[in-house]
Amino acid sequence: MAVSELNAFRYxxxxxxxxxxxxxxxxxxxxxxxxxLYIKPE
Structure with missing residues (x-):
């Protein structure tokens, strides 16, 4: 695998x-x- 491909994969x-x-x-x-909000008293 090329370095550029490896970098793209990691990214x-x-x-x-x-x-x-x-x-x-x-x-x-x-x-x-x-x-x-559900538990808070009204």
Missing amino acids: QLHNTVHHFGLYEAWTVFKVGLTGF
Whole structure:
């Protein structure tokens, strides 16, 4: 594999992991916020 191809692969892998991490954090945030609003006394 050429160096440029290897770098492209590493870049794509990094982006995938990074975006998955952001998605996970956003999901936890939304669920936590929804739970807080639901439990909060009216």
